[in-house]
Amino acid sequence: MQFFPSTCFTYKDNQLHCEEVSITDIVRQTGTPTYIYSKKYFETAYKEFDDAFHEIPHKIFYAAKSNFNLSVIKTFLQLGSGVDVNSEGELYRALKAGAKPGNLILTSVGKTKNEIKLGLEHDVLMIKAESEEEIYLINEIAASMNKVARVAIRVNPDVDAKTHPYISTGLSENKFGVDRETALRIFRMQNELKNIKFTGIDMHIGSQITSISPFVEAVEKLANLFFILKKEGIELKHFDIGGGIGIQYKDEKTFSIKEYAAAILPILKSLNCEIIFEPGRYLTANAGILVTEVLYTKKNQNKNFVVVDAAMTDLLRPSIYGAYHHIQPIKVDATKEKITADVVGPVCESGDFLAKKRNIQKSEHGDLLAIMSAGAYGMVMASNYNARRRPAEILVDGNKISVIRGRETFDHLLFDEQEALK
Numbered sequence: 001m002q003f004f005p006s007t008c009f010t011y012k013d014n015q016l017h018c019e020e021v022s023i024t025d026i027v028r029q030t031g032t033p034t035y036i037y038s039k040k041y042f043e044t045a046y047k048e049f050d051d052a053f054h055e056i057p058h059k060i061f062y063a064a065k066s067n068f069n070l071s072v073i074k075t076f077l078q079l080g081s082g083v084d085v086n087s088e089g090e091l092y093r094a095l096k097a098g099a100k101p102g103n104l105i106l107t108s109v110g111k112t113k114n115e116i117k118l119g120l121e122h123d124v125l126m127i128k129a130e131s132e133e134e135i136y137l138i139n140e141i142a143a144s145m146n147k148v149a150r151v152a153i154r155v156n157p158d159v160d161a162k163t164h165p166y167i168s169t170g171l172s173e174n175k176f177g178v179d180r181e182t183a184l185r186i187f188r189m190q191n192e193l194k195n196i197k198f199t200g201i202d203m204h205i206g207s208q209i210t211s212i213s214p215f216v217e218a219v220e221k222l223a224n225l226f227f228i229l230k231k232e233g234i235e236l237k238h239f240d241i242g243g244g245i246g247i248q249y250k251d252e253k254t255f256s257i258k259e260y261a262a263a264i265l266p267i268l269k270s271l272n273c274e275i276i277f278e279p280g281r282y283l284t285a286n287a288g289i290l291v292t293e294v295l296y297t298k299k300n301q302n303k304n305f306v307v308v309d310a311a312m313t314d315l316l317r318p319s320i321y322g323a324y325h326h327i328q329p330i331k332v333d334a335t336k337e338k339i340t341a342d343v344v345g346p347v348c349e350s351g352d353f354l355a356k357k358r359n360i361q362k363s364e365h366g367d368l369l370a371i372m373s374a375g376a377y378g379m380v381m382a383s384n385y386n387a388r389r390r391p392a393e394i395l396v397d398g399n400k401i402s403v404i405r406g407r408e409t410f411d412h413l414l415f416d417e418q419e420a421l422k
């Protein structure tokens, strides 16, 4: 049987472990479904990324949307990371996790007035604006607060990142950013915008990108703009190239962070300014698994189904992107036969599946399975559909286990509901 390659999730005596702890031991206490993260993985991935760019002034702003648990954000803050937040809720979380002003950048294609106001109140390093109308609004709000807003413009470089259409963001047909001409026009308004100081230029071309060439193409295009502006006297402090680096879910041929650095460093060096990175998935996806228990197995005609206690409400990626997540037994038993089965959850939707036509070790009621690579865009997309309570989250550090979010209670499900009918 093929097991997912991971340094922090390994088998000892045929039992899956996270770092030094047996997964079975963890879920004996927490129940299932449960997310389990390895702190060591977060740290190793972060350091590897940071090291790859040691030659140039740079800063990583962890994209909190990939996994916004407070302890996860805090882990990155302690490593020296900043946080890229996508909403006032993520801003709230980042501040709760201890992020300092100047260590935050605010993104979103549709910021509300309140989000802009909060960004200014908390003195974020940059607000990344995504339209001309937003620029006017930021200017107006900053004026009313007697502040000068530090703003970057998100440019849509119109490159094909060759990823799933739902997570491609850098094509002109996508809703993100402004085109090159609009960006130039906005930057050139600097003198009229009294309460804005343009400090950066920004892009983010998509997610789960598995080849380097779209990055190189986009960075070249953005650098070209950067130099045009420089010539006109608009000196930017930050050049932000976003996140989007693909990871291995199955057998994708990905690139290493060293290769990524080697490809773009020559361009970045020529800029002579601080480079900002916003990795999310790269730092978190393979740091986590979702553990689920087999409830039933059955056969309809010739098709095998494994019904588990995790569902699309816990891990949505297979349903919305048709995403592949490796599934492997917590306990390997070489004597068991292999079958091809759909692994499905209990929710009343045919879209509620975790794997289709998957070759797996035959399992039975009570067996535990690991859904791999679930550390990014997993728990953050969980919902309460079917009045399901969202799973617990555990952080493992060596032999230490911390419950970093308890399983939701029934009270969570009714939170703030009022009875209208007496």
Ligand SMILES: *Cc1c(COP(=O)(O)O)cnc(C)c1O
Pocket (backbone or CB within 6 Å): 063, 065, 066, 084, 107, 204, 206, 207, 208, 242, 243, 244, 245, 278, 279, 280, 281, 282
């Ligand atoms: C989602 C997002 C990221 C992180 O993307 P990953 O693919 O997880 O690295 C970074 N920046 C912005 C603006 C984003 O929207």
